[in-house]
Structure formats: structure tokens, C-alpha cells
Amino acid sequence: MEYPLVVSHLRKSYKAGREVVHAVRDVSFKVRRGEIFGLLGPNGAGKTTTINMLTGILTPDSGTVKFFGMSECEETRNRINTATAYNNLNGVITVQQNLRVYAKMYNIRNANAVIDDLLQKFEINDLRNRRVYDLSSGQKTRVNLCKSLINSPDLIFLDEATAGLDPHIAHEVRKKIKELKTTVIFTSHIMYEVEELCNRVAFLSKGKILKIDTPEKIRGMIKENVIIVEFLSEPRNAERILQDLNVVGKSKNKVIIKLKGKEDLDKIVHKLVTSGFKIRDLHVKKPTLDEIFIRVAKGAL
Amino acid sequence: MRWHRIQAMLMKYWYISRNSLDRIFDVVYWPVIGVIVFGFTTLYLEKAAGVPNVIIFLLGGMLMWNLFERISQDVGVYILEEFWSHNVANTFVTPLKESELFVALCIVGFIRSLISFTVMVGIALIGYQFNFFNGGLISLLFVIPLFLFAWGLGLLMSGMIFRFGMRIQVFVWGVSYLLQPLAAAYYPVETLPVVLQKAALFTPLVYVFQGFRLSYGGAFSVQYLLAALGLSVVYLVIGYFIFTRCVKKARRSGLLTKY
Numbered sequence: 051m052e053y054p055l056v057v058s059h060l061r062k063s064y065k066a067g068r069e070v071v072h073a074v075r076d077v078s079f080k081v082r083r084g085e086i087f088g089l090l091g092p093n094g095a096g097k098t099t100t101i102n103m104l105t106g107i108l109t110p111d112s113g114t115v116k117f118f119g120m121s122e123c124e125e126t127r128n129r130i131n132t133a134t135a136y137n138n139l140n141g142v143i144t145v146q147q148n149l150r151v152y153a154k155m156y157n158i159r160n161a162n163a164v165i166d167d168l169l170q171k172f173e174i175n176d177l178r179n180r181r182v183y184d185l186s187s188g189q190k191t192r193v194n195l196c197k198s199l200i201n202s203p204d205l206i207f208l209d210e211a212t213a214g215l216d217p218h219i220a221h222e223v224r225k226k227i228k229e230l231k232t233t234v235i236f237t238s239h240i241m242y243e244v245e246e247l248c249n250r251v252a253f254l255s256k257g258k259i260l261k262i263d264t265p266e267k268i269r270g271m272i273k274e275n276v277i278i279v280e281f282l283s284e285p286r287n288a289e290r291i292l293q294d295l296n297v298v299g300k301s302k303n304k305v306i307i308k309l310k311g312k313e314d315l316d317k318i319v320h321k322l323v324t325s326g327f328k329i330r331d332l333h334v335k336k337p338t339l340d341e342i343f344i345r346v347a348k349g350a351l
Numbered sequence: 352m353r354w355h356r357i358q359a360m361l362m363k364y365w366y367i368s369r370n371s372l373d374r375i376f377d378v379v380y381w382p383v384i385g386v387i388v389f390g391f392t393t394l395y396l397e398k399a400a401g402v403p404n405v406i407i408f409l410l411g412g413m414l415m416w417n418l419f420e421r422i423s424q425d426v427g428v429y430i431l432e433e434f435w436s437h438n439v440a441n442t443f444v445t446p447l448k449e450s451e452l453f454v455a456l457c458i459v460g461f462i463r464s465l466i467s468f469t470v471m472v473g474i475a476l477i478g479y480q481f482n483f484f485n486g487g488l489i490s491l492l493f494v495i496p497l498f499l500f501a502w503g504l505g506l507l508m509s510g511m512i513f514r515f516g517m518r519i520q521v522f523v524w525g526v527s528y529l530l531q532p533l534a535a536a537y538y539p540v541e542t543l544p545v546v547l548q549k550a551a552l553f554t555p556l557v558y559v560f561q562g563f564r565l566s567y568g569g570a571f572s573v574q575y576l577l578a579a580l581g582l583s584v585v586y587l588v589i590g591y592f593i594f595t596r597c598v599k600k601a602r603r604s605g606l607l608t609k610y
Contacts, residue, residue: 064605098608105444107607109599127446137440137610142432143366151366154359155445181370182436197441 052119054205054233055081055104060113062099073099075257077113081205081233088248088265089237090343096257097237098136101209104235105132117205128156130205133198135213138190141183145174145193148182149200156201168196171226187214195223205233212243241339251339253346260346268342275309277318278333285326295321309334352454356447360455364429368463377428378467382417386471389413390479407567410481412536415563418468418494419501419556420527425460426505427512427523434517439610443602449595456509457502490566492576493559499583500555503590504530510590510597516606536560555582 062074074096081087089097102108104115106122117126139148146165153161169175172192177185182193191214198206208227212220224247227234238244244251245265253260253268261268281303285291292305295318299306309315315334322329368374393409396402433439475481484491508523533547534556540548551557555578562575601607 099605102440102605102608105440107440107443107602108605109602124446127444130444132441132444134440136437136608138437139441140363140367140432140438141436142371143363144370147363147366147370151359151363152445154362155356155447157353157355 052083053080053116054083054118055087055235056114056116057100057104058114058116060100060103060115061111062096062103062108063111073257074103074110077254077257077259079252079259079262081235082249083233084231085249086227086234086236086247088244088251089235089254090239090241090244090251090339091254092239094256095254097239097254098134098209099257100254101132101134101207101235101237105130105207128201129203130207131198131201131203132207132209133191133194133211134207134209135191135194135211136209137194139182139193139197141181144179144181145169145185145196146178148193149196152197152200158201164200165196168199172196172223188216188219191215192219192223195226199230203232205235206230207235209237210239211236212238212240241343245339253343255346265339268339269337271342271346275337276335277307277309277315278304278331278335279307279322279327279329280304280331282328282330284328287325288327291321291325291327303330352448352450353446356445356451357455357458360447360452361458364455364459367429367432368459371432374428377421377424378463379470382421382467382471383474385413385417386410386474387478390475390481393479393481404564404568406479406481407564408537410475410479411483411564411567412560414468414471414475414483415494415497415560416531416534416536417471418464419497421464421467422460422498422501423504423508423527424523425463426456426502427508429456429459430509430512431517431520431523434512434520434610437610439607443607449598453506453591453594456505460502460505461498486563486566486569486571489571490563493563493566493579496555496576496579496583497559499580499587500559503583503587506587506590506594510594513594513601513606514597516609530554530556533557534560553582555579555586558582 057080058078060074060077063070063072065071077096077100079087089100091097099108103110106127115122117130120126149165149168150161153164158164169178172195174189174192174196177189177193182190185193191211195211198208212223215223220243224243227236227247236244236247248265250262250264251268252262276298292300296308297305298308307318309318319332389409393406396405396409433442472483475483504527508526511519511522532543533551533554535543535551536556540551540557540561543551558575558579562572562579565572565575
């Protein structure tokens with residue numbers, strides 16, 4: 051199987067004043083064709099440093115990167131692209147002019163049609179004659195995304211690419227990223243975004259990958275879900291009944307009960323109903339990647 | 352080397368030049384002001400003070416110096432444009448090679464300096480009856496080493512930007528002036544103290560200006576031309592080497608990722 055991206059033992063450290071910062075320590079992973087692969091981690095985890103090394107603008111101290119089975123070369127560079135919240139297009143010139151420059155750079159034959167299509171897709175057709183300097187950060191983000199798709203890349207790096215977008219636009223952009231028929235490396239520190247988008251996720255912390263798996267499997271690492279039950283009315287002996295359950299929180303008309311498995315849910319609900327509780331609402335809360343990430347980072351998983 | 356990538360950079364420089372008042376001023380405003388001031392100074396020194404050959408030393412020197420300055424600065428300024436726009440990473444993620452960037456910068460410098468030069472030569476001719484082409488087409492051969500050396504210096508300045516970042520951008524504006532005393536653009540090289548005369552021999556500029564003045568007067572020095580060409584090529588090669596090394600270093604240090 052040919053992987054669009056194989057990263058082996060990547061390392062990078064740099065000097066910050068007198069201190070040596072080990073930004074990336076021995077990072078290895080493989081990305082499958084067509085998948086959206088998430089690099090997830092808090093600020094300073096090494097996500098952007100990793101992306102910068104993969105896109106060729108930062109030379110690693112050691113390690114290898116293979117794109118489509120090849121080392122970095124002109125062909126691989128023609129087949130990748132990137133959008134990042136950290137860099138802009140040229141501010142003095144217009145959106146359309148910038149996109150034309152990049153279309154020429156990648157030798158795109160029907161450049162005008164491709165640009166029109168991208169501007170329509172990201173709903174920024176009205177911005178085509180505006181200078182990039184004059185755009186809001188959300189608009190710049192969408193222009194960056196257009197640029198990143200100009201060469202129909204086989205592998206695309208999106209580094210915090212939805213930063214600065216309002217929730218509605220961010221949702222639309224995520225939808226468009228999902229629709230892309232290409233391999234995507236997506237970094238973010240917003241967990242729900244990664245959960246929504248990615249087929250697999252790598253947890254990064256302090257320059258190391260702690261875990262790689264699908265969001266579902268990673269969520270499954272924590273077996274105990276909790277159930278939040280809201281009552282319309284309680285029986286007289288409510289306190290005694292609840293004592294037999296694994297209650298982790300209680301407020302007026304509401305209890306939080308820890309579950310050990312799916313069958314536990316059925317038993318608990320049955321017990322509550324037969325004991326005279328009238329249930330108004332019931333909600334099973336699954337662990338988020340946030341919670342799991344914190345536990346993984348602490349070494350608790 | 353791929354022509355379409357050079358074209359892409361030229362397209363970008365064209366758009367920047369068209370949209371930016373600063374870049375338009377570089378080409379027309381400052382050179383025109385310069386030629387007018389030097390023109391009147393020449394008239395005064397010629398008529399009132401009776402200084403001989405003053406027109407070739409002042410106005411001729413100014414035209415040649417401006418050509419040199421324009422080319423060398425343009426190479427650095429268009430690199431700085433990438434830094435100012437925080438566009439460096441986006442440019443270097445593409446398959447663009449350093450050699451293609453270099454060719455694009457040379458072409459844009461050539462075109463812009465040609466526009467600037469044509470305007471200045473025209474004003475000098477009409478306003479002050481100074482015919483730059485008085486020495487015939489052969490005198491124009493001295494423009495070739497001027498271009499080569501300016502590109503070399505521009506590459507050196509660009510390399511320094513990639514090595515040290517924006518904090519040394521003042522270098523781009525000032526480095527050519529560092530060479531000006533040694534260039535003997537406005538006076539014979541013999542005017543300099545002996546130590547500086549010897550130092551001047553290591554820059555192609557002194558041969559360019561001396562040779563151009565000779566050819567303007569009807570003589571032509573092959574030795575000056577060869578010395579100027581030889582030194583210019585050496586400095587161009589050194590400039591290109593330093594530029595590519597500095598870009599490589601910038602990839603290692605992470606400077607490209609910051610802009």
C-alpha cells in the first residue's frame with residue numbers, strides 16, 4: 051500500500067535564548083490515502099513545527115519524510131499544498147491576483163475557471179478584487195483555503211486553518227474539507243473540530259505522539275460514561291434508593307450517575323422507574339477527546 | 352528551472368509594482384528628483400565655477416549610479432515585500448527554486464531600472480543637453496558589469512535578510528552607499544587617499560565609472576571593461592552562493608516559518 055505520507059523519527063530542536071527547546075521528539079506516523087488525519091495537542095505541543103517540517107519550510111534535525119513513496123522533490127511539492135492561520139498571501143495585491151500567481155506557480159491550465167470555482171465554493175466571490183490587507187481574518191482564512199486547493203493537491207496540510215472563523219463559517223468550511231477527495235493533515239487545538247473531521251487522530255504533547263487512533267476508539271479508551279437524569283418528581287425514599295447507585299453528583303431534581311457499561315444504563319433506568327422516580331430528561335454524556343487528551347497527557351491512560 | 356514559476360514571480364512583482372505607490376515612486380519619483388538636482392548643480396559648476404568635464408562626472412555619474420542602485424535595491428526590496436506581507440512561508444512551500452527566484456528578481460530589476468534610466472536619460476538630454484550616448488554604443492558595454500555587480504550585491508542583501516530577518520532591512524537601503532566613496536562615481540579615483548584607491552580596485556564600480564568616462568570622451572579601455580566584467584562575475588557568483596546558503600540556513604533556523 052502506498053501511503054501519501056510516511057513520517058519516521060522526526061526531530062527538531064531550536065535555541066530560545068540560552069535554552070534549547072526540543073519542539074519535536076521522535077515523531078513517526080503514516081497517513082492513508084484519502085483520510086483526514088488530525089494532529090491534536092495543546093499550544094506548544096509541536097503540531098505546527100511538525101507541519102512546517104513536512105511542508106519543507108523547516109529542515110528537521112533528523113528523521114525522514116516520504117511523500118507518495120518519494121523523498122521531497124519537485125514532483126512531491128507540486129502535489130502538496132498548505133493553508134495556515136500563521137501566514138498570509140501578499141497583502142498589497144488583490145485576492146484574484148494572488149490566486150493567479152499561485153495558479154501560474156503550479157502551471158494550472160484553466161486558471162481563471164479554477165479560481166472562479168474556488169471563490170464560489172468558499173463564498174468569497176465578492177472579495178476577488180479586494181486587497182488581502184483589507185480583509186478580515188476570517189476572510190483571509192478562506193482565501194488561504196482557496197490558495198491551498200489551487201493545484202488540486204493530493205495531500206493538503208491545514209494548520210489551524212479554521213482559526214478566526216465565526217462558528218457558522220467554520221462549520222461550512224469543515225463541511226467543505228470533508229467533501230475534499232484528497233488526503234488531509236489537519237491540526238487544531240479545538241477538539242470537537244478534530245472529532246467532527248478526522249478519520250484518525252494523533253495526540254501530541256511536548257513534541258511526542260502519545261496515541262494514534264480513530265476518534266471513536268480513542269473515546270472508547272474511557273469506559274465509564276455518565277448519565278445525567280432530571281426528575282419531574284422523586285419518591286419519598288429517594289435518598290436511600292440513590293445510595294445503591296454510583297452517584298457522582300447531585301443537585302435539585304438532577305443526579306449524575308457513573309456507568310460502567312451499556313447494560314448498566316438499562317439496570318439504572320429500570321431501577322429508577324420502578325422505584326417511583328418520574329424522569330423528565332435523560333442524557334448519556336460520553337467522554338470528549340478533551341477529557342481523554344488530558345488523561346493521556348497525565349499518563350492516566 | 353521552470354519558466355512558468357519565474358513567470359509566476361514576475362506576475363506577482365508586476366501586481367505589487369502596479370498596486371504599490373512606494374514601488375512606483377522608486378522607479379520614477381526619486382530618479383527624476385535626483386537628475387533635476389544634479390542637473391542644476393552641473394549647470395552652476397559649469398557656468399559659474401568653470402569646472403571642466405563636470406557634466407560627465409556629475410550627471411553621467413549620477414545616471415550610472417542610479418542605475419546601479421535601482422537594480423541592487425530592487426532585488427532586496429521585492430524579497431522584503433514577501434517578509435512585510437508574511438508571505439514567505441507560502442512562497443517557499445511551492446516548488447519554487449532559489450535559482451528561479453533569482454532569475455525573476457534579476458528580470459524585474461532589469462525592467463524597472465530600464466524604465467527609470469530611460470526617464471532620467473530623457474530629462475538629462477532635454478533639460479541639460481547631456482547625451483548619455485555620446486560615447487557611442489560601445490560605452491554602453493560598461494552597463495553590463497554594472498548590472499552583474501548590482502545583482503550580486505542585491506543577492507547578498509537578500510541573503511542577509513534570510514539569515515537575520517527584518518531587523519537588518521536598513522542594510523538593503525544602505526549597503527550600496529557604503530560602496531559609493533570607493534566607486535569614484537563623481538570624481539576621478541585619484542582623488543581618494545592611496546589606501547582607499549587600493550581598496551577601490553577590488554570593486555568593479557571604479558572600472559565601470561572610469562571606463563565609462565573615458566569612452567564618453569572618445570577613448571575606450573578594454574582593460575577597464577575586462578576588469579569590471581571579471582570582478583562583477585566573481586561577486587555575482589559569491590552573492591548567489593551566499594544567498595542560497597542563507598536560504599538553506601533560514602530553513603534550518605525556522606526563519607521562513609515566521610514570515
